[in-house]
Amino acid sequence: MQFKGTKDYVATDDLKVAVNAAITLQRPLLVKGEPGTGKTVLAQEVAKAVAAPLIEWHIKSTTKALQGLYEYDAVSRLRDSQLGDARVGDIKNYIRKGKLWEAFTMDQRPVLLIDEIDKADIEFPNDLLQELDRMEFYVYETHETIKAKHRPVVIITSNNEKELPDAFLRRCFFHYIKFPDADTMRSIVEVHFPNLKGRLVGEALKVFYDVREVPGIKKKPSTSELLDWIKLLLNEDISPETLRESDPRKLIPPLHGALLKNEQDVHLFERLAFIARRQGAQ
Numbered sequence: 001m002q003f004k005g006t007k008d009y010v011a012t013d014d015l016k017v018a019v020n021a022a023i024t025l026q027r028p029l030l031v032k033g034e035p036g037t038g039k040t041v042l043a044q045e046v047a048k049a050v051a052a053p054l055i056e057w058h059i060k061s062t063t064k065a066l067q068g069l070y071e072y073d074a075v076s077r078l079r080d081s082q083l084g085d086a087r088v089g090d091i092k093n094y095i096r097k098g099k100l101w102e103a104f105t106m107d108q109r110p111v112l113l114i115d116e117i118d119k120a121d122i123e124f125p126n127d128l129l130q131e132l133d134r135m136e137f138y139v140y141e142t143h144e145t146i147k148a149k150h151r152p153v154v155i156i157t158s159n160n161e162k163e164l165p166d167a168f169l170r171r172c173f174f175h176y177i178k179f180p181d182a183d184t185m186r187s188i189v190e191v192h193f194p195n196l197k198g199r200l201v202g203e204a205l206k207v208f209y210d211v212r213e214v215p216g217i218k219k220k221p222s223t224s225e226l227l228d229w230i231k232l233l234l235n236e237d238i239s240p241e242t243l244r245e246s247d248p249r250k251l252i253p254p255l256h257g258a259l260l261k262n263e264q265d266v267h268l269f270e271r272l273a274f275i276a277r278r279q280g281a282q
Contacts, residue, residue, distance in 0.1 A: 001050045001109070001153070009038065009045035010180075010187045018175035019046060025173055028114075028132060028154035030164075033177030036222020039157040042177075043113035046155065053110045055152070057099035059119045065127030068098040068114075069137050069146075091141050100131060101146055109150035118158040125168035133171060180223060182209065192227050193234070203243035204230055207253050211260075216268055221259040229258035 003019040005011040011019075019042075022029035031039045047054035057068055073094045080088050087093045103112040117125060131137045135148035156172065158164065180188060182205055189201055208229070212220045221229075232255045233243075242254060252269045253259060260266050 001052075003046050003049050006045045006049050008048075008191060009041060010184060010191060011042075011045070012178075012184065015042070015175060015177065018173065022155075022173040023153055026151050028156050028172045030156045030158065030169070030172035030174045031177060032158045032160055032174070034179055034220070034222060035159055036224040037177045037179060038223065039177060040113065040115050043111055043115075043155040043157075046153065047111040050111070050153075052153065053106060053108055054113065055099050055103045055106075055110050056113045056115060058115045059117055059124070061119050061121075063120050063124065065120075065124050066098075068100045068128065069131065070098050070101055070139060071096040072141050095139065095141060100128075100137070103152040104135065104146055104148040106152075107149065110152045112152040112154045114154065114156045116159060117156050118161040118164065122162060122165070126165050129167060129171065185223065185226070188223060189227070189230060193230060196230070196234070197240075199240040200233065200243070201230075203240040204233060207243050208259070211253065214268065214272070218264050218268075219261050221261075225259055225261070229253075229255060232258055 001023055003011075003016055003023070005016060018031075019029060031042060033039055043056070044054060046052075072091075073096060077088055077091070077094045099112065099114075103110050132154065135151050136145055138145050185205060185208075186201060189196065189205075193201075204226070208221060208226050211217070236255065238254055252266070256266070256269070260269065
């Protein structure tokens with residue numbers, strides 16, 4: 001099982017090495033990076049590349065580790081017992097299997113994505129240590145142990161919203177996805193827009209990286225936002241010359257709502273345009 005990238009996902013050499021190292025070591029791959037750098041898509045593409053089923057567990061602030069194993073619906077069982085339902089005789093009817101249970105019992109080695117683990121409570125990663133280490137867990141209600149038929153390829157993503165426990169980090173192979181440089185980004189754009197003219201790509205990338213480098217910007221635009229912006233530029237038939245426009249009154253890029261995602265950054269560009277106009281008038 002080797003990951004060499006796919007035609008739909010531009011993976012750098014160091015990312016390929018990280019994925020294959022995690023597979024070889026049979027340890028979870030912890031992937032960090034800016035939002036929009038392809039962390040979630042990585043798991044989807046790894047599954048596609050190695051022809052493995054994909055199981056996705058998207059973490060929320062209210063998610064508990066036990067939900068990944070199973071949940072016992074005691075309320076439904078109580079209600080059914082009051083109604084005389086025959087199902088109450090078998091407690092298994094009220095056990096809801098979680099994503100880890102699903103991954104552990106698959107006949108084929110799956111890819112398990114635990115997405116945005118840093119959204120959950122700080123104890124969430126530690127609560128999964130034993131299960132990810134031993135690849136088994138005990139179901140107290142049915143007195144059975146669920147063991148993994150095949151150790152899944154576990155990919156865990158984090159946006160760095162909070163620090164993860166050291167004990168958890170020790171058990172992972174870590175990789176930080178750096179923000180793509182201009183050459184890598186051009187390759188990513190070509191995957192999504194294979195027939196796009198080079199001049200438009202060049203000007204769009206220049207504007208995009210200029211926006212990211214503006215001092216004081218609160219939310220730097222990401223790869224996914226660049227792709228949305230280029231799609232809009234094509235739809236509105238914006239020319240490379242328009243993007244190259246140096247008029248101080250047009251410092252804000254056309255269709256900037258795809259790149260600037262909060263009012264502070266829009267106001268920042270408006271102030272810069274105002275300052276440029278004043279300097280030009282002097």
